[in-house]
Amino acid sequence: xLASAGxxxxxxxxxxEYSVKLAIVDPVMIATSGARLLxxxxxxxxxERLLPNTFIVTPNIPEARLxxxxxxxxxxxxxxVEGLKQMARAVHExxxxxxxxxGGHLPLTxxxxxxxxxxxxxxxxxxxxxxxxxEVFELEYQHSRNTHGTGCTLASAIACHxxxxxxxxxxxxxxxxxxxxxIKMSVNLGKGSGPLNHFHSMQISPFPPxxxxxxxxxxxxxxxxxxxxxxxxxxxxxxxxxLSPETFKSYMIQDYLYLVHFARANALAGYKAKAIDxxxxxxxxxxxxxxxxxxxxxxxxxxxxxxAAMDQCEESEACTAYSRYxxxxxxxxxxxxxxxxxxxxxxxxWVIARRLHGLQASLKSPNRYATWVDNYVGEDYTAAVAKGRxxxxxxxxxxxxxxxxxxVAIFIRATKLxxxxxxxxxxA
Amino acid sequence: xLASAGxxxxxxxxxxEYSVKLAIVDPVMIATSGARLLxxxxxxxxxERLLPNTFIVTPNIPEARLxxxxxxxxxxxxxxVEGLKQMARAVHExxxxxxxxxGGHLPLTxxxxxxxxxxxxxxxxxxxxxxxxxEVFELEYQHSRNTHGTGCTLASAIACHxxxxxxxxxxxxxxxxxxxxxIKMSVNLGKGSGPLNHFHSMQISPFPPxxxxxxxxxxxxxxxxxxxxxxxxxxxxxxxxxLSPETFKSYMIQDYLYLVHFARANALAGYKAKAIDxxxxxxxxxxxxxxxxxxxxxxxxxxxxxxAAMDQCEESEACTAYSRYxxxxxxxxxxxxxxxxxxxxxxxxWVIARRLHGLQASLKSPNRYATWVDNYVGEDYTAAVAKGRxxxxxxxxxxxxxxxxxxVAIFIRATKLxxxxxxxxxxA
Numbered sequence: 001x002l003a004s005a006g007x008x009x010x011x012x013x014x015x016x017e018y019s020v021k022l023a024i025v026d027p028v029m030i031a032t033s034g035a036r037l038l039x040x041x042x043x044x045x046x047x048e049r050l051l052p053n054t055f056i057v058t059p060n061i062p063e064a065r066l067x068x069x070x071x072x073x074x075x076x077x078x079x080x081v082e083g084l085k086q087m088a089r090a091v092h093e094x095x096x097x098x099x100x101x102x103g104g105h106l107p108l109t110x111x112x113x114x115x116x117x118x119x120x121x122x123x124x125x126x127x128x129x130x131x132x133x134x135e136v137f138e139l140e141y142q143h144s145r146n147t148h149g150t151g152c153t154l155a156s157a158i159a160c161h162x163x164x165x166x167x168x169x170x171x172x173x174x175x176x177x178x179x180x181x182x183i184k185m186s187v188n189l190g191k192g193s194g195p196l197n198h199f200h201s202m203q204i205s206p207f208p209p210x211x212x213x214x215x216x217x218x219x220x221x222x223x224x225x226x227x228x229x230x231x232x233x234x235x236x237x238x239x240x241x242x243l244s245p246e247t248f249k250s251y252m253i254q255d256y257l258y259l260v261h262f263a264r265a266n267a268l269a270g271y272k273a274k275a276i277d278x279x280x281x282x283x284x285x286x287x288x289x290x291x292x293x294x295x296x297x298x299x300x301x302x303x304x305x306x307x308a309a310m311d312q313c314e315e316s317e318a319c320t321a322y323s324r325y326x327x328x329x330x331x332x333x334x335x336x337x338x339x340x341x342x343x344x345x346x347x348x349x350w351v352i353a354r355r356l357h358g359l360q361a362s363l364k365s366p367n368r369y370a371t372w373v374d375n376y377v378g379e380d381y382t383a384a385v386a387k388g389r390x391x392x393x394x395x396x397x398x399x400x401x402x403x404x405x406x407x408v409a410i411f412i413r414a415t416k417l418x419x420x421x422x423x424x425x426x427x428a
Numbered sequence: 429x430l431a432s433a434g435x436x437x438x439x440x441x442x443x444x445e446y447s448v449k450l451a452i453v454d455p456v457m458i459a460t461s462g463a464r465l466l467x468x469x470x471x472x473x474x475x476e477r478l479l480p481n482t483f484i485v486t487p488n489i490p491e492a493r494l495x496x497x498x499x500x501x502x503x504x505x506x507x508x509v510e511g512l513k514q515m516a517r518a519v520h521e522x523x524x525x526x527x528x529x530x531g532g533h534l535p536l537t538x539x540x541x542x543x544x545x546x547x548x549x550x551x552x553x554x555x556x557x558x559x560x561x562x563e564v565f566e567l568e569y570q571h572s573r574n575t576h577g578t579g580c581t582l583a584s585a586i587a588c589h590x591x592x593x594x595x596x597x598x599x600x601x602x603x604x605x606x607x608x609x610x611i612k613m614s615v616n617l618g619k620g621s622g623p624l625n626h627f628h629s630m631q632i633s634p635f636p637p638x639x640x641x642x643x644x645x646x647x648x649x650x651x652x653x654x655x656x657x658x659x660x661x662x663x664x665x666x667x668x669x670x671l672s673p674e675t676f677k678s679y680m681i682q683d684y685l686y687l688v689h690f691a692r693a694n695a696l697a698g699y700k701a702k703a704i705d706x707x708x709x710x711x712x713x714x715x716x717x718x719x720x721x722x723x724x725x726x727x728x729x730x731x732x733x734x735x736a737a738m739d740q741c742e743e744s745e746a747c748t749a750y751s752r753y754x755x756x757x758x759x760x761x762x763x764x765x766x767x768x769x770x771x772x773x774x775x776x777x778w779v780i781a782r783r784l785h786g787l788q789a790s791l792k793s794p795n796r797y798a799t800w801v802d803n804y805v806g807e808d809y810t811a812a813v814a815k816g817r818x819x820x821x822x823x824x825x826x827x828x829x830x831x832x833x834x835x836v837a838i839f840i841r842a843t844k845l846x847x848x849x850x851x852x853x854x855x856a
Contacts, residue, residue, distance in 0.1 A: 170646060174635075177643075181636030201636050203828065205629035207602075208609030215605075218598060272760045332700045334762040400631065400828040 001028050005042040012049040022162050025054045025096070026155035030062040043070045052095035056168065058155050061105040064091050081112040081125050081136060088129035098130035100158070100172055102151065107141045118143070128172050135169055137176045146186035146194040153196060154179045203401050212396035212404075213347070213389055216411055225415045229344065230352050234422040239356035241367040248369065249303045251425035254319045256296040256310050258421070261323030263289040265330050265342060272335040281391070288384055295375060318424035322417035329410060336395045340407045343392065344415040350385045353377045429456050433470040440477040450590050453482045453524070454583035458490040471498045480523035484596065486583050489533040492519050509540040509553050509564060516557035526558035528586070528600055530579065535569045546571070556600050563597055565604045574614035574622040581624060582607045631828050640824035641775070641817055644836055653843045657772065658780050662850040667784035669795040676797065677731045679853035682747045684724040684738050686849070689751035691717040693758050693770060700763040709819070716812055723803060746852035750845035757838060764823045768835045771820060772843040778813045781805045 002008050015023050027046055029038040038046070047067050051057055059067060061078070064087050068075060071094060076087040081103075088101040106114055107121035115121040121141045128135045157178045161171035182196035189195070207215035216222055234251070237243035263286050270282030297307050315323075329341040353376030360367055367373070375381065399407065430436045443451050455474055457466040466474070475495050479485055487495060489506070492515050496503060499522060504515040509531075516529040534542055535549035543549040549569040556563045585606045589599035610624035617623070635643035644650055662679070665671035691714050698710030725735050743751075758766040781804030788795055795801070803809065827835065 173646065177636050177639050181639070185637070201633035203631045203633065205631065208605050208629050209613070211605050211609070215602075218601065220598075331759070332763070334765070335760070337762070398828055398830040400826055400831065402826040403828065403831075 001037060002042065002046065003037075004039060005045040008042055008045045008050055012045075012053060015050070015053045020053070022055045022159070023053060024155050024159045024162070025050060025057045026151055027057060027059050027063050027067065028151070029066055030060070034062075040070070043067060047071045047094050054096035055162075056098040056100055056158060056172075057091065057094075057096040058100045058102060058151070058158070059091060060102045060151065061087070064088075064101055067091060067094065078106055079114055081108060081127075084125055084127045085129065085134070085136070088127040092129050098128060098133065098168055100154075101127045101129070102154070103127065104147075104150070115141075126172070126176055128169060130168070133169055135172075137173055139176055139180045140184075142180075142183050144183050144186065145192070146183060146188065146196055148193040148195050150179055150183065150196060153182060153198065205397070205399075205401060206404060207396075209397040210393050212393050213343075216408055219408060222408065222412055222415070225412050225419070226344075226348075229415050229419045229422070230348055230355070232419060232422040232426075234426040235352050235356070238369045238372060239359050239367070240363060241365070241369060243369065245303070245368070247425060249300065249305070252296055252299050252303075253305070253310055253313045254316050254421070254425060256293060256300070257313065257315050258319050258323050259289055259293050259296065261327060262342070262345065263293075265323075265326045265338065268327065268330040269335060269338050269342075272330070272338065274335075278335075278391075281387075285384070285388075288380070292375075295371075299371070316424045318417070318420040322414070322421055325417055326414065333410075336392070336399070337407060337410055339388070339392050339395075340410050341414045343388070343411060344418050346385055346388050348415070348418060349376045350381060353381075429465060430470065430474065431465075432467060433473040436470055436473045436478055440473075440481060443478070443481045448481070450483045450587070451481060452583050452587045452590070453478060453485045454579055455485060455487050455491050455495065456579070457494055458488070462490075468498070471495060475499045475522050482524035483590075484526040484528055484586060484600075485519065485522075485524040486528045486530060486579070486586070487519060488530045488579065489515070492516075492529055495519060495522065506534055507542055509536060509555075512553055512555045513557065513562070513564070516555040520557050526556060526561065526596055528582075529555045529557070530582070531555065532575075532578070543569075554600070554604055556597060558596070561597055563600075565601055567604055567608045568612075570608075570611050572611050572614065573620070574611060574616065574624055576621040576623050578607055578611065578624060581610060581626065633825070633827075633829060634832060635824075637825040638821050640821050640832075641771075644839055647836060650836065650840055650843070653840050653847070654772075654776075657843050657847045657850070658776055658783070660847060660850040660854075662854045663780050663784070666797045666800060667787050667795070668791060669793070669797060671797065673731070673796070675853060677728065677733070680724055680727050680731075681733070681738050681741045682744050682849070682853060684721060684728070685741065685743050686747050686751050687717055687721050687724065689755060690770070690773065691721075693751075693754045693766065696755065696758040697763060697766050697770075700758070700766065702763075706763075706819075709815075713812070713816075716808070720803075723799075727799070744852045746845070746848040750842070750849055753845055754842065761838075764820070764827070765835060765838055767816070767820050767823075769838050769842045771816070771839060772846050774813055774816050776843070776846060777804045778809060781809075 002011065014020075025046075027038075027043075029036070029043060031037055043066055047070060061084075065075065068087075068090055073090055073093070076083060076090055078084060078087065084101055084103050084106070088099045091099045091101065103125040106124075108123050108125055109115050109120045110122040112123075112125070121143075123141050124139045126137045126139065128137065154175050157175035158171050161174050162168070166174065178201075179196065181200045182198055185197040185200040186194060187197060217226060234243065234247075238248070266282050266285045266289065270279045270286075273279045273282060297310070300307075300310055326338070326341040330338040353373050356373045357377045360370065360373065396404070396407070430439065442448075453474075455466075455471075457464065457471060459465055471494055475498060489512075493503065496515075496518055501518055501521070504511060504518055506512060506515065512529055512531050512534070516527045519527045519529065531553040536551050536553055537543050537548045538550040540551075540553070549571075551569050552567045554565045554567065556565065582603050585603035586599050589602050590596070594602065606629075607624065609628045610626055613625040613628040614622060615625060645654060662671065662675075666676070694710050694713045694717065698707045698714075701707045701710060725738070728735075728738055754766070754769040757769040781801050784801045785805045788798065788801065824832070824835070
């Protein structure tokens with residue numbers, strides 16, 4: 001607040017001295033409550049010394065009326081939006097490049113006349129006037145007690161948009177929308193005239209850039225599902241070699257059938273990718289899965305099972321549920337959602353295998369499932385996990401908090417379907 | 429900063445008086461620079477009076493050392509992460525529920541030993557110790573001059589996460605990640621030790637909730653394309669009735685062919701929807717398009733053209749480009765992107781028809797294209813536009829700023845393809 005004629009003069013001199021081009025002057029003279037905030041003599045000083053170096057002045061109606069009165073201008077009578085325009089033009093003659101006359105003190109009807117009663121109040125008109133612009137910004141009239149600081153907020157928002165490179169009309173339009181939403185989304189705090197909500201368009205990511213996967217795995221709603229999946233009895237028995245070969249065989253067959261669809265899902269990710277590198281990246285993953293499938297075929301040969309025989313096996317419900325779930329995510333959602341649906345498989349196998357690998361040394365006899373473990377701790381697979389994870393991190397950092405919640409829900413669902421896969425294999 | 433023993437006592441009394449459960453005490457005694465910030469006598473007071481009512485105390489190593497010294501405890505020698513754990517345990521004996529010992533003054537090697545030289549510094553270990561927790565949080569060692577305020581930030585971030593309901597380990601983990609990213613994403617400002625970047629995970633939407641469509645139409649990169657589309661010569665000539673019937677006929681045929689794919693795209697949106705109301709909503713739109721198609725068939729009958737004959741017509745390139753573009757968006761992106769790709773058609777026809785409708789009164793003779801205009805200003809179509817727009821607004825408010833930019837790019841592309849459609853029709 002400028003508060004006195006002396007302060008006004010000092011500010012006016014400073015603006016001139018530093019050739020400030022975009023000074024926004026909110027002439028705080030009369031509060032919404034009617035309280036006088038600037039002494040009489042200072043009003044005249046403000047008009048004469050400050051306004052000629054002002055880019056936009058943003059008076060409300062009582063302030064505009066006072067400025068006109070103190071500089072000996074004719075009063076303007078207000079009956080409708082035309083009166084507001086005339087008043088803005090009159091203030092413009094005092095020297096500022098633009099005037100934004102705020103019509104909040106004079107709500108209008110839907111026909112742009114001054115409203116006679118509370119239920120006639122339909123909108124508020126803010127009039128922007130300058131040599132090259134003459135525009136009315138209409139705001140919905142809101143019956144709210146939370147309007148404390150609307151003027152300061154509006155002027156600051158205009159300044160921000162101008163500093164950001166917006167043109168004057170766009171800056172004012174965006175600032176009006178910002179304030180309008182700030183009133184609409186305010187929260188009643190304490191008593192009397194409350195503040196508007198300045199944070200209506202701010203979102204805060206629950207993790208820092210690069211921290212998506214860590215965040216997901218530490219979430220309370222993920223932890224339980226993730227532990228069930230990665231510490232499943234089936235897994236433990238692969239780790240200590242106590243899993244029956246028959247059980248392992250039926251798992252291998254179902255995992256083979258699953259991997260075909262997993263490859264299809266990655267091909268779909270290739271289709272959904274935008275840059276050729278990502279399309280090619282998806283193809284590389286499919287090639288990798290092709291190799292993984294060959295290992296499954298080799299393993300099954302040892303059980304006397306040919307690939308043709310594997311192809312004849314019926315998919316279990318768990319296999320169909322999981323594979324078709326990721327394919328449906330792929331079809332009905334975007335590229336990132338598809339990647340997140342594939343993540344529990346990609347990451348989980350690596351996490352499981354690393355843990356089991358650590359246990360191998362303590363086993364009394366060689367583990368018959370060491371090949372399985374070695375495959376998923378291998379350099380090749382480790383690199384694939386790192387690459388897939390980095391790609392997801394890159395995109396996850398750009399998501400909104402509510403989208404992150406949706407992605408986490410997909411991650412949890414896919415993790416549970418992995419657990420279902422172990423259940424199926426263990427019970428087969 | 430507590431600054432004196434007197435202040436420490438007052439704060440300690442207040443914590444007791446109000447039974448504060450979650451007091452986080454950052455014992456600011458010694459700055460990163462080595463400067464002493466708390467008088468000697470106050471250290472003892474802090475340990476004896478404040479720590480027993482503290483939920484977490486967060487000393488750095490010199491502070492922990494001083495606290496142990498001033499309370500007559502044995503010094504702890506630090507060679508590795510085990511030393512840090514021992515020091516945290518020693519501070520815990522002073523009474524706080526938890527101790528977070530910050531290891532920033534003693535960077536470690538990859539083997540968790542004290543680093544002997546700059547290039548050995550690999551990580552920083554923060555040790556959390558309490559009766560039910562004993563966890564080490566490792567942060568990447570960062571050679572940065574922007575570490576001013578890291579301690580205050582860490583303590584504040586822990587307090588925020590606890591206030592948000594997080595458990596102590598999760599609160600500390602998230603706070604460590606927050607600070608780590610704050611250093612990593614800092615900007616060099618001025619001279620000396622600079623601040624970290626506190627805003628790395630904050631996103632600000634360029635429009636308030638409900639303001640997406642207004643924002644899009646006011647964007648400089650949209651305005652030109654939108655004007656070309658909605659003020660196209662073809663449109664003007666429909667408005668004043670000077671368009672040749674042959675041109676209109678070929679437009680009707682292509683628009684008929686287009687609408688079939690437009691209906692398919694809406695059916696696809698139904699598939700991609702998650703709630704039954706949205707699935708049913710998409711079906712309602714398809715039904716609406718079915719009726720619109722009937723109008724086209726009726727119009728073409730007047731040109732002596734049967735529906736069978738229309739089906740035989742070849743799609744123009746413009747029709748194929750536009751219709752397959754929206755279908756590809758539908759397949760490769762999410763539900764919202766598909767809706768945005770359909771928006772220029774839905775909204776644009778209404779905007780165009782409303783403008784043309786306003787011109788009808790000034791025409792000298794009745795406009796032969798009045799049926800077209802009337803259809804798109806009709807109650808039915810107006811309601812469809814309002815509904816579609818509201819649905820998009822609801823979802824758009826939840827998007828991240830970078831996603832908004834992607835959606836705008838889709839909107840612009842679809843708008844240009846609409847212009848291509850007029851060009852094709854005008855040139856046919």
